[in-house]
Amino acid sequence: MMNFELTREYIDSLRELIEAKNETAISEILEGLHPADIAEVYEELSIDEAKYLYFLMDDDTAADVITELEEDDRKRFLESLPSEVIAKRFIDKMDSDDAADVLGELDDERQLEVLSHIEDVSTAGDIADLLNYDEDTAGGLMAKELIKVKETWGIPTCLRSMRRQAEEIDEIYYVYVVDNDGILKGTLSLKRMLLSPVDVLVKDIYNSDVISVRVDVDAEDVSNIMDKYDLVALPVVDSLGRLVGRITIDDVVDVMREEAEKDYQLASGITEDVEASDSVWQHTRARIPWLLIGMFGGILGSRVVSGFIDVLDEHPQLAFFMGLIAAMGGNVGIQSSAIVVQSLASGSTSLDSTWKKLMKELGISLLNATLLTILIFTYNRVVGADLALTMTVSAAMFSVVVFANLFGTFVPLLLNRLKIDPAVATGPFVTTLNDIIGMFLYLTIGTLFFSMIG
Amino acid sequence: MMNFELTREYIDSLRELIEAKNETAISEILEGLHPADIAEVYEELSIDEAKYLYFLMDDDTAADVITELEEDDRKRFLESLPSEVIAKRFIDKMDSDDAADVLGELDDERQLEVLSHIEDVSTAGDIADLLNYDEDTAGGLMAKELIKVKETWGIPTCLRSMRRQAEEIDEIYYVYVVDNDGILKGTLSLKRMLLSPVDVLVKDIYNSDVISVRVDVDAEDVSNIMDKYDLVALPVVDSLGRLVGRITIDDVVDVMREEAEKDYQLASGITEDVEASDSVWQHTRARIPWLLIGMFGGILGSRVVSGFIDVLDEHPQLAFFMGLIAAMGGNVGIQSSAIVVQSLASGSTSLDSTWKKLMKELGISLLNATLLTILIFTYNRVVGADLALTMTVSAAMFSVVVFANLFGTFVPLLLNRLKIDPAVATGPFVTTLNDIIGMFLYLTIGTLFFSMIG
Structure with a gap:
């Protein structure tokens, strides 16, 4: 798949297909597109056209597209849907950090309503937890999904547990090592596991030089730390040192971009975040x-x-x-x-x-x-x-x-x-x-x- | 390890230790520091003090510190060293993209001299290759180190080959799948491998929806693509579609930061990249x-x-x-x-x-x-x-x-x-x-x- 380019003709022909309710042709088009591309397409459509598209996508794609939308467009779209649909088709399929970000844009009453429709209590609990953090802190950036192993385990136990944990998350960057109290001790590199004999324990091969941040660290500091130490993921701990989440580089790239844009806009005399496409x-x-x-x-x-x-x-x-x-x-x-x-x-x-x-x-x-x-x-x-x-x-x-x-x-x-x-x-x-x-x-x-x- | 903070007192006491040639105490200090922190310390020292520190570090750390230095400081430091030391202690220990970046800062004659001191011909060839690309293109950003498997292999062959390939690179983000001509076909996720039965072939489980860029794509476009699609690594192909390298997010973060700084400086009426610490x-x-x-x-x-x-x-x-x-x-x-x-x-x-x-x-x-x-x-x-x-x-x-x-x-x-x-x-x-x-x-x-x- 090469890079996608949005053109006026593309949108026009898609609109014609929507008008004609040609489900087969539209589904085919959607399958060939990355969610980020569908989000771009969506921004050129009306709410009704967009809704029609949404119900032709599978749940995972639909959730990804929602995550990729511009905040304004997302808000307008979600406001037009019942809480149950938001919960089951979108929030439940997202990573916890994205779920919290999206929910955080709704008003308090709506947040509770959506959360009440999420079946898995621990998922709902994770999201409700994340909603408590200020969005400009490490807690506001982190996701709950991560893979952790105990220092006392052997490699086979690790692998079994990792397989189970891996089902829930997209990409594995690091495997975190904790003690019995859940205190972060270090990381276990996948490479190290690939290269180690099978009979060692986690505590013999883990790397204890782990850089972590507390939940209340400022987002800008998080981004400076990840940039300085070239990190792809950064574990987040509470005040007792217990592992509570991890921040991935893609979220921090967004923070950096926003910071840079904000400084640039201030220097140019623009007070709010505004884009060429705004009204x-x-x-x-x-x-x-x-x-x-x-x-x-x-x-x-x-x-x-x-x-x-x-x-x-x-x-x-x-x-x-x-x-x-x-x-x-x-x-x-x-x-x-x-x-x-x-x-x-x-x-x-x-x-x-x-x-x-x-x-x-x-x-x-x-x-x-x-x-x-x-x-x-x-x-x-x-x-x-x-x-x-x-x-x-x-x-x-x-x-x-x-x-x-x-x-x-x-x-x-x-x-x-x-x-x-x-x-x-x-x-x-x-x-x-x-x-x-x-x-x-x-x-x-x-x-x-x-x-x-x- | 928590975040390191550079203070005037810290530098002063380090200087005293250097003056006293207290090797044991200095080695202990250096072992507790991340290369990025050592680079910060270095920028406060004289060339002679810095040289003294360098010869107390192991080769890998020394190479990492060189990579982390500001361009001006690095150049001044390398100019004071013989080509053979640069080749063996630094360039040979770096990833190919960093090696090419560092070499690219030296003049042509010095580049050849350094390359001639690198023992492994294929490493020297990779670096010389990378030097040919404009630094503002995908080719200038990419590294040669990557893990690739053939679509016709089974999982055991894959694992054996990956173990061998993994020895040369720091972190594995993606495993790339190529055909017999070396044409990029897709990626194999580590998670997918963890979850698959052992008797399948690569071609049954790889993901063919891979986003790639050609070597001549502009660095700014590379950064926009990685940002839009939330990628941690991006494969680079030649004009025939053959896999030639990969770009990692940390390099792109640097591109983004530089782009943003350049725009900001232009808006503020500053024509060259200049920092508060410059003369x-x-x-x-x-x-x-x-x-x-x-x-x-x-x-x-x-x-x-x-x-x-x-x-x-x-x-x-x-x-x-x-x-x-x-x-x-x-x-x-x-x-x-x-x-x-x-x-x-x-x-x-x-x-x-x-x-x-x-x-x-x-x-x-x-x-x-x-x-x-x-x-x-x-x-x-x-x-x-x-x-x-x-x-x-x-x-x-x-x-x-x-x-x-x-x-x-x-x-x-x-x-x-x-x-x-x-x-x-x-x-x-x-x-x-x-x-x-x-x-x-x-x-x-x-x-x-x-x-x-x-």
């Missing part, structure tokens, strides 16, 4: 908050400028470079903030103190500021601008670049200490502040130079 | 290009403004809102570009044409523009600004928001079609253009209104 209204709602902040900043800026009406009235040429100085403040500030935000997000351990970081930024900013100031000074002399304007622009350039650099470094570090997402600093808030401060510095310096030289 | 000079080099572009844009803007010297001379209050209008143009443009860039990067399949996307952005921009215009109009009336200024600011706000929205959507789509990274559009280039166009619109509208009403 006009969702887009407006995600974009307007920062625009309003930008506008209030701009109005504040206009008050600052109006304070300099006299010098502007006398020397209107001061207006020429206001935009340049404001923009440079914004650009420089975003650069410094972004570097801090990235180093905080990647959890990269730098031993430098805040003071040392600021000193380093001072070095960078002095270099950049000197270069830019020489250039703008030269430009002004070449085009023959008057001396007062040249001096104003040059001095303002130097001080704005240095100030914005330090400010851009300091703000995200401060936010981080206050437990606020430092990525906010790269958004229009700090840019706007830098704009205003830049204009204030420029006009103040201008007033000074024009009163001296002009 | 002042590296930071300056990474930041100055966009600042220069921003400055030239600002100078261009000053020329535009100077064209309106007469109206500014007569109505200096026009200068009050120049910053606001320019900033709004920039903010709105970044938002729209970021949405397009994200949807292109995630490879999310939207069937909408460019025209339809622009129409949708028009809708969003009209909504946003109307809201912002009403607010700025009201503000100006409340503070009692004169009518001409109020009308100018309001009309400019409306047109700038709509224009910047469409421009911000169009530019990344255009860049993408021209095969230029669309993320460039979120950098200062388009922001600066939007600034200038915003000021031009504002002053033109101002000239008009002040000549009519003022």
Whole structure:
């Protein structure tokens, strides 16, 4: 099977088949598709068309497709179905982590209703358990399905038990080893089992160097740990060290992608998770908050400028470079903030103190500021601008670049200490502040130079 | 083993042990650490201290640590070692994909020298082979180590062969099934093998629904495919469909992280991959290009403004809102570009044409523009600004928001079609253009209104 490509023609012909209720042809098409592809197809269909498709799929495929859907589409679809169908056709066929994620999107009453329709009590219990964890923690990411063996077992007992346990889960990455109290002791690699003689005990061959996290560890830390140690699965323990679940890399990839997207969107002034395919209204709602902040900043800026009406009235040429100085403040500030935000997000351990970081930024900013100031000074002399304007622009350039650099470094570090997402600093808030401060510095310096030289 | 935390005290005490050449104590410390942790420690040490540590580690650990180092540190370290040591202590102990990555960082002459010191010809051949692929393709990401079985084999033959093959690789994710010509036919799941009777043939139980990529597929597409289908490993085939390697999720996680960081850095106006720990000079080099572009844009803007010297001379209050209008143009443009860039990067399949996307952005921009215009109009009336200024600011706000929205959507789509990274559009280039166009619109509208009403 090669990669699937969704086209307008494909959807149109599928719609015609649905219209004609051609079950044989549709079933054939569905069988050739991966659930992730069916989810993409679904997003182009109406609820009724989608429902028709669902009842032609086998239960496992239907459950996988539900898991792969975008949250909004899934919610809309599930709302149109009775609780019993959701329980038996979907939730019961999913891994416990996916089941909890999907259930968590429904309201509390509906959650209970669905859970009451799940026949196996231990499955329902596992899911209800997972619903208690905050979704941004290890507990919220983990699944209950895992293969564990006791350290006192021999290989034949292990294999028998693993066969039984394996029926319930999709892929085996690690076999976990626990003691009689359920405390995680280590892992047993499949490779090691393949290569070992049959008469050894688990405790003779297991690997005790296992990296685990507690249920309450932050999702971002989980993703940094799995990335740093190149892990495919990570066991989760409770406060007593008992094995309670495992997190697989595919869930963490989603966390990483979402984190990266969130930082990127904040830097671009978008406040909610929004995608190109969302509605006009969702887009407006995600974009307007920062625009309003930008506008209030701009109005504040206009008050600052109006304070300099006299010098502007006398020397209107001061207006020429206001935009340049404001923009440079914004650009420089975003650069410094972004570097801090990235180093905080990647959890990269730098031993430098805040003071040392600021000193380093001072070095960078002095270099950049000197270069830019020489250039703008030269430009002004070449085009023959008057001396007062040249001096104003040059001095303002130097001080704005240095100030914005330090400010851009300091703000995200401060936010981080206050437990606020430092990525906010790269958004229009700090840019706007830098704009205003830049204009204030420029006009103040201008007033000074024009009163001296002009 | 729990998570390791690097502290200044830790490094200091390690340095003292190195100074005192206390081999026993250091070996003990190293044994308790994961290679990824040792790599972090190393980055805080001098080359000589690091070298001393290396010769206390066993070969496998030393090779893993080398793989985990930052590229710059690795390069500096390897340059200080003879080719034979690099070959025997490091390259020979690495997986073929890591070996090729590390070798690829050395110059051509050194690469040949190192390869000539590798004893096993087939290992050297595999690495030399991998060096031929562009690092941004499936071929550049894949490793040669994999487990494959023939479709005509029985389970006992499979197990024997797998035991032999397993000695060379760390973790088994999938067992690949090929025909007699080496053409990839499918996968054999370990779970399926655990659950099957012993007398079946591979061809009776293998799964033929295997997703694979050709060696020349782009790395970003590889990462999107693995993410979409939740794959832990992805087989790579040549143009004839023969299995030539496999890509594991940990390599793709790195690709994803780098992609996300690159987009984020472009959006923040940083041109090279730079980290908080890099030198002042590296930071300056990474930041100055966009600042220069921003400055030239600002100078261009000053020329535009100077064209309106007469109206500014007569109505200096026009200068009050120049910053606001320019900033709004920039903010709105970044938002729209970021949405397009994200949807292109995630490879999310939207069937909408460019025209339809622009129409949708028009809708969003009209909504946003109307809201912002009403607010700025009201503000100006409340503070009692004169009518001409109020009308100018309001009309400019409306047109700038709509224009910047469409421009911000169009530019990344255009860049993408021209095969230029669309993320460039979120950098200062388009922001600066939007600034200038915003000021031009504002002053033109101002000239008009002040000549009519003022």
